[in-house]
Amino acid sequence: MGGRLEHNHTNDDAADILAIQTAIDMGVTHFDTAEVYAAGYAEELLGRAIKKYNRSKLFITSKAKPINFKHDDLINSCKQSLQRVGTDYFDLYLLHHYSASIPLAETIGALDELVRQGLIRNIGVSNFTKEHLADTQNLTKNKIVCDQVHLSLEFREPEVTGLLKYCQNNDVFLxxxxxxxxxxxxxxxxxxxxxxxxxxQKTPTQIAINWLISQDHVVTLSKTTNIAHLKENLGAIGWEMAIEDIELLQKEYPNQKDVSDTVKLG
Ligand SMILES: NC(=O)c1ccc[n+]([C@@H]2O[C@H](COP(=O)([O-])OP(=O)(O)OC[C@H]3O[C@@H](n4cnc5c(N)ncnc54)[C@H](OP(=O)(O)O)[C@@H]3O)[C@@H](O)[C@H]2O)c1
Structure with a gap:
């Protein structure tokens, strides 16, 4: 929302804000953003949308980009994101991608400091391999609660690499x-x-989302500005597919990919 990696000045801000508010009115509580989205503007839009709601009922996630993974940079990044969203804390704060250029221990030390200061309540990672996820867990006093990665009926890298199994075995949300x-x-x-x-009696999108969340330790994020799509996507929850059908889709969905052919920065 608000643009991709730059603020799109022709963005329909009112539509984005209305979609977020309609989602909250329909019971959505988890919102995912990042400092990189629309160069911070997505965080501002979220902040404007949630202003009239009770913050404590929402679960807000943001993410830091690797260029800000040095200790003081990460603390500053988080504070700036908080300011843009207009909140005192994030429920969850993620490292957006693994960085080989800044020692992980320094970055994790900063995340622990953010928890200590009460600016973030949970820490997690995104686009980390299972090896990097394990390294991260070994470096923090806190729990790494999630790894946010690309997974869908079509894109199966986390299954193939064993990341999904690792998350399920180690109580980490994928x-x-x-x-x-x-x-x-x-x-x-x-x-x-x-x-x-x-x-x-469901739509393909509802099947795709339900298939994801039917799996142990898997939750998902769906983006939409279209209210009809929002309603459709919310119809993906509250019912269950038979285990044989979940497994059938897992095995037989055609043309599964395990290597991304899309832009890495999400
Ligand atoms: N950590 C990362 O690196 C990373 C990377 C990518 C994404 N993410 C997060 O994950 C969220 C979702 O990912 P995503 O946006 O890439 O994928 P997505 O939710 O699968 O796709 C969003 C797109 O699908 C359309 N859409 C949604 N519901 C639809 C429906 N029922 N029928 C037809 N079209 C529909 C939306 O258009 P309309 O708005 O017109 O409905 C939008 O263009 C992002 O918003 C972001 O928070 C994280």
């Missing part, structure tokens, strides 16, 4: 980004998904 393949899964549903749509 937060799946791009659950609908940016809307693509709604348009080109293969026969196996169409069959599930008929069986459960």
């Amino acid at each position: 937060v799946a980004w791009r659950p609908t393949g940016k809307g693509k899964l709604a348009k080109d549903a293969p026969p196996i998904v169409q069959e599930m749509c008929k069986r459960y």
Whole structure:
């Protein structure tokens, strides 16, 4: 929302704010943003949208970009993100990507300091391999609660690398980004998904999201500015597919990929 890596000055801010507020009114509590999204403008939009709501009922996540992983830079980054969102704390704060150029121990020390100061309540990582996730857990006094990574019916890297199993075995949430393949899964549903749509009387997007959250320790993030899509996507929860169907989709969904052909920065 608000642009990709730069602020898009032609963005329809009112539509984004309305979508966030409608989501809250419909019971959504978790909002995911990052300092890199629209160069901080996405955080500002979120801040404007949540102003009239009770902050304590929301769960807000933001992320720091690797260039800010030195100790003092990370503390400053977090404070600036908090200011843009207009809140005193983040429920969850993530390292957006692994960085090989700044010692992980220094960055984790800063995250622990942010927890100590009460500016963040939980820490996590994003786009980390299972090895980097394990290293991170060994360096912090706190718990690494999640790894936010690309996972969908179509994109299976975390299954193939064992990251998903690692998360399930170590009580870490895998937060799946791009659950609908940016809307693509709604348009080109293969026969196996169409069959599930008929069986459960759901849309392809609802099947794609439900399939993710039916898995142990998997939650997901879905982005939309379109209120009809918001309602559709919320219809992905509150019901369950049979285990055989979950497994069938896992095995038989066609053209599964485990290497990203999209831009890495999310
Ligand atoms: N950590 C990372 O590196 C990273 C990377 C990417 C994303 N993320 C996070 O994950 C969130 C979701 O990921 P994403 O935006 O890449 O993927 P996504 O939620 O799969 O796709 C969003 C796109 O799909 C469209 N869409 C949503 N619901 C739809 C529906 N029911 N029917 C048709 N089209 C639909 C949206 O358009 P409309 O707005 O028109 O509905 C939007 O263009 C992001 O907002 C971000 O918070 C994190």
